[in-house]
Amino acid sequence: MKPMFRVFSFTVLTSTLLFSSCVKDLYDPEVIAEKNPDAEIPVGFKFTTTKNVNLTVNVNDEYNGEKFYLVEVYNQNPLASNSKSKLLTAGVATGRAPFVEDIVVSQSDSVLYIKQTDPLQREVVKVLDVTSATTAVCDFSNYTFTTKSASSVAISTRAIPAPSEKATAYPLPNENQRTLLGSGAITLAANTKYYLPAGVTNNQITFEGGRNNIELYVEGSTTFSNTFSLTDGCKIIVLPKGKIVANAGLNWYGNDVVVAIHEGGSFNINSDASFGKNNKVINDGSLVTKNLIMDNNAKVINNGTFTTPNIQVTNNSVLENNNVFVVNELKGNSNTKLVNNGDLKATSISLTNTFTIDNNHHIEAAYLFFGGGGGTLNNNCFTVCDDLETEQGTLNSAPGSLLACKDFYGNNSTFTLKGNAIFSIGDVAAYSLPTSNKLTSGSNFNYNVVINGVIENSLKPLFYVKSGVIKNGWKPLSLGGFLDVAISPSYDANLLNNVAETVKLSKEPQTAIAETACNGSGATEDPGTGTPTNPSFPIKVETGNEYTFAMEDNWPALGDYDMNDFVFTIDKISYKKGNNNKLATLSFEITPVAAGATNRLALGVQFDKIASGSLSLVSSTDGIGTKENGQEKANLILFPDVYSTFGISSPGITNTDPSKTKYASKSYQFEVAFNNSVSESDINISNLNFYLIIGQNNDVNRKEVHLAGYKPTSKVKSDPLDYTDYNNMVWGLLIPTADFKYPIEALKIQDxxxxxxxxxxxxxxxxxxxxLSPQSGKVYNK
Structure with a gap:
C-alpha cells in the first residue's frame, strides 16, 4: 500500500487555516494544515492533468535520407472533415534521423494521430495508443509507397475448383436395360428405365404419383402439360440434343430424385417448382425455370447455363454454379450454401440465417443483402454490386480478390481482408451493373462495423471508399490488423472507433494493385505531386495546444481554495524549427481571465531548461513583459501588475463574483529568441514554470507561488517543499483546455x-x- 498523507478537510475550513490577515510573506515550516481523517491523497501526487510521452517517429524513407518528411502529431484525426484536432507538435525526419520529441498530452488522451507527409506531399496517418505510455514509437517504415508502375503488385488468377459432379455421370443405359419409347401415350411404371430417342417427340408421358425408381432418358423431345410428381429414386436425364418442357407444376417430393441435363440438352420449367429431400439437379446444358424452391438438403450443380427469375434456397440445400447463372432474385436461409465457380448475375441476392456464399469467380448483383442470423461471404475472386447491405454479416476476402459496391449499409458486421484484397465503396460504373434503389447514395456505417486486415506474402489489403456521401452513427467503424485505408470523401470525426496501430489512413491508395481477372481495375496509387521537394525551412509550427492556469495566492495557507485568485490561459503557441528540429524562437499568447484576490499579484515564467543568458525577449504586447536580470535560469515578468491587465488600478475581486461587474482583458502576445537553438522538449509546457509573485517584487527574498513539483526562482531563498503542504495540497492547477470554468468566489474547487x-x-x-464536468451554478459563467 502506498504511503498516504492526510489531507486538509474538504468540508470545513478551520480558523487555523484562514491566514489572510496573519500569514507570513515567506514560507514558515510552523504554519501547516491540520490533519484530517476524511480523505487521503497519495504522497508525491502533483495534481497533474497532463503527462509526458517521449515519441519517436520512423518515416518511410524512399530517398535514402536525402529528402525530409514532415511529421505532425495531433490529438484527433486530422483527415476527418469536422475534426477538432489540435496540432500538438511537428518537425521533420529522414530514415537516418527519426523524429524524436518529448510531448505533453492530457492525462485523458488515449491515442495520438501521427501524420507523415512525404516529399510528394502524400499524407498518411497512423494511430498510436498512449493510454499508459511514457515512451511510444510510431513506425511508417514498414509501409511501402509504390512510385513506379513496374513495381505494382500483381496477383495471379485464382484456380477455380472443378465441378463436384457432372451430368455425364448418368449415361444412357445399355439397350437391354431400357424400354424404348415412341410417340404414343404412356404411364411410366415403377423400377423401369425408359429411353426417348433422338428425332422422336412424345408429349403424352405421365409420371403417376406413388411410383418410385422411374428413370427417363430423353434424347428426343417431350412436353409435360399437366402437373407431375417425382417420387423416391426417380431420375430424368436429358441427353445431348434432348429437350424437355414442363408447362405445369413440377413437384419433386420424393427422396433422392435426380435430374441431369447433359451438354447440348435443355430443360425448361415454365411453372413454379420445388424439390428437396436430398434431390439433385445437375445441369451441363441449359436449365430455365420459373420460381424454384430448394428445400431439405436439395442440390443444384450448374455446369451449363441456368436462368431463373426467382429461386429460394433453404434448409441445408446447396446451389453450385460452375458456369453461367442468371437470376432475378435469389433468397437463401437456414444453413444453406451457394458455391460460385462461374459467372453469377443477379438483380437481388438476399441471404439470412447462416447462409454461406463461397465465391471463386465472378458475382455481379444490383443488390446484395446479408440479413440477421449471420450470413457469410467467402469472396475468393470478384464480387461487385450496386448496393451492399450487411446486418450481422461476415465477409471474408482472399488475397487478390475484389469486393466492391456503389452504396453501402453496415450494421453488426465483420469484414476480413487478406493479402492484397480490395474492398471498395463508391464508383462501380466500369462494371455496367443493373441499378438498385434499396439504399440511398453513399455509405452508411450504422453500428459496429469491423474491417480487419491480414498480411499474406508481405502484402496488405486495401479498404477504399472512393466516392459518395458518408453517413454514420456514433463511432461505428473499427479498423484492425494490417490494413491500408483510403477514404476520399469527407467524413465525420465520429466515424472511426478503434483503429489499430498497424492501420494506415489516407485519402487515396498508397500502393498500386495491378488489374487482373479477379479484381476488376485493381487500385491506382496516389501519384502525389510527381516531384519530390523538401519543406521550406525554417518550418513554422503553430500548435493547437492551449491551457488554463488556476492559482491560489495564500501560500503557505490554503485560504478558500477556490482556485481563482488568478486565472489565465495560454495558447497560440508557435515556433520555428530548422531541419535539425531545433528551435530559434517561441511565441505564445496569454489572456488574463480572473483575479479573485486582494493581494498585489505579478505573473512570471521561468524557463527551467534555459540558462538566463541564452534567452532574449523579442517583443510583447504594449511592451508589458520584461526579462528579469539576476536569475540563474531565464525568467520573464509577464505581468508586473495582474490587475492592470483588467484596467484596474488596485487589487480587488475581479471576474469571480457573478453579482459584480465583469472586466474585459485583452490577450498579450510574447515572442522570445534563443541564443543557441534548443529542443522543443526544453520549452514544452512541462518546462515552462509559471508562477505568481505575491506582494512586492522583493529581489532579496520574494514570495512566489508555483505549481506542485516546480522549484522557485533563485530570488526565493526559503524551502517551499515543492509547493505542497503537509497534507499534499497544492496552490495551482494546470488544465489542458482554454475553456476551463473556474469556481465562483469562495467556493472550493471540490464543490x-x-x-x-x-x-x-x-x-x-x-x-x-x-x-470537463462542473457543477451547474457553481462556476463562473458571466
Whole structure:
C-alpha cells in the first residue's frame, strides 16, 4: 500500500487555516494544515492533468535520407472533415534521423494521430495508443509507397475448383436395360428405365404419383402439360440434343430424385417448382425455370447455363454454379450454401440465417443483402454490386480478390481482408451493373462495423471508399490488423472507433494493385505531386495546444481554495524549427481571465531548461513583459501588475463574483529568441514554470507561488517543499483546455467539480477529465 498523507478537510475550513490577515510573506515550516481523517491523497501526487510521452517517429524513407518528411502529431484525426484536432507538435525526419520529441498530452488522451507527409506531399496517418505510455514509437517504415508502375503488385488468377459432379455421370443405359419409347401415350411404371430417342417427340408421358425408381432418358423431345410428381429414386436425364418442357407444376417430393441435363440438352420449367429431400439437379446444358424452391438438403450443380427469375434456397440445400447463372432474385436461409465457380448475375441476392456464399469467380448483383442470423461471404475472386447491405454479416476476402459496391449499409458486421484484397465503396460504373434503389447514395456505417486486415506474402489489403456521401452513427467503424485505408470523401470525426496501430489512413491508395481477372481495375496509387521537394525551412509550427492556469495566492495557507485568485490561459503557441528540429524562437499568447484576490499579484515564467543568458525577449504586447536580470535560469515578468491587465488600478475581486461587474482583458502576445537553438522538449509546457509573485517584487527574498513539483526562482531563498503542504495540497492547477470554468468566489474547487476529490484521492488514476464536468451554478459563467 502506498504511503498516504492526510489531507486538509474538504468540508470545513478551520480558523487555523484562514491566514489572510496573519500569514507570513515567506514560507514558515510552523504554519501547516491540520490533519484530517476524511480523505487521503497519495504522497508525491502533483495534481497533474497532463503527462509526458517521449515519441519517436520512423518515416518511410524512399530517398535514402536525402529528402525530409514532415511529421505532425495531433490529438484527433486530422483527415476527418469536422475534426477538432489540435496540432500538438511537428518537425521533420529522414530514415537516418527519426523524429524524436518529448510531448505533453492530457492525462485523458488515449491515442495520438501521427501524420507523415512525404516529399510528394502524400499524407498518411497512423494511430498510436498512449493510454499508459511514457515512451511510444510510431513506425511508417514498414509501409511501402509504390512510385513506379513496374513495381505494382500483381496477383495471379485464382484456380477455380472443378465441378463436384457432372451430368455425364448418368449415361444412357445399355439397350437391354431400357424400354424404348415412341410417340404414343404412356404411364411410366415403377423400377423401369425408359429411353426417348433422338428425332422422336412424345408429349403424352405421365409420371403417376406413388411410383418410385422411374428413370427417363430423353434424347428426343417431350412436353409435360399437366402437373407431375417425382417420387423416391426417380431420375430424368436429358441427353445431348434432348429437350424437355414442363408447362405445369413440377413437384419433386420424393427422396433422392435426380435430374441431369447433359451438354447440348435443355430443360425448361415454365411453372413454379420445388424439390428437396436430398434431390439433385445437375445441369451441363441449359436449365430455365420459373420460381424454384430448394428445400431439405436439395442440390443444384450448374455446369451449363441456368436462368431463373426467382429461386429460394433453404434448409441445408446447396446451389453450385460452375458456369453461367442468371437470376432475378435469389433468397437463401437456414444453413444453406451457394458455391460460385462461374459467372453469377443477379438483380437481388438476399441471404439470412447462416447462409454461406463461397465465391471463386465472378458475382455481379444490383443488390446484395446479408440479413440477421449471420450470413457469410467467402469472396475468393470478384464480387461487385450496386448496393451492399450487411446486418450481422461476415465477409471474408482472399488475397487478390475484389469486393466492391456503389452504396453501402453496415450494421453488426465483420469484414476480413487478406493479402492484397480490395474492398471498395463508391464508383462501380466500369462494371455496367443493373441499378438498385434499396439504399440511398453513399455509405452508411450504422453500428459496429469491423474491417480487419491480414498480411499474406508481405502484402496488405486495401479498404477504399472512393466516392459518395458518408453517413454514420456514433463511432461505428473499427479498423484492425494490417490494413491500408483510403477514404476520399469527407467524413465525420465520429466515424472511426478503434483503429489499430498497424492501420494506415489516407485519402487515396498508397500502393498500386495491378488489374487482373479477379479484381476488376485493381487500385491506382496516389501519384502525389510527381516531384519530390523538401519543406521550406525554417518550418513554422503553430500548435493547437492551449491551457488554463488556476492559482491560489495564500501560500503557505490554503485560504478558500477556490482556485481563482488568478486565472489565465495560454495558447497560440508557435515556433520555428530548422531541419535539425531545433528551435530559434517561441511565441505564445496569454489572456488574463480572473483575479479573485486582494493581494498585489505579478505573473512570471521561468524557463527551467534555459540558462538566463541564452534567452532574449523579442517583443510583447504594449511592451508589458520584461526579462528579469539576476536569475540563474531565464525568467520573464509577464505581468508586473495582474490587475492592470483588467484596467484596474488596485487589487480587488475581479471576474469571480457573478453579482459584480465583469472586466474585459485583452490577450498579450510574447515572442522570445534563443541564443543557441534548443529542443522543443526544453520549452514544452512541462518546462515552462509559471508562477505568481505575491506582494512586492522583493529581489532579496520574494514570495512566489508555483505549481506542485516546480522549484522557485533563485530570488526565493526559503524551502517551499515543492509547493505542497503537509497534507499534499497544492496552490495551482494546470488544465489542458482554454475553456476551463473556474469556481465562483469562495467556493472550493471540490464543490464546483464533483469528480475532483475522486481524482485527487486516486492519484490521478480515476476521473482524469474531471475538469470537463462542473457543477451547474457553481462556476463562473458571466
Amino acid at each position: 464546483a467539480y464533483p469528480n475532483f476529490l475522486n481524482w485527487a484521492k486516486s492519484g490521478g488514476s480515476n476521473n482524469a477529465n474531471w475538469y
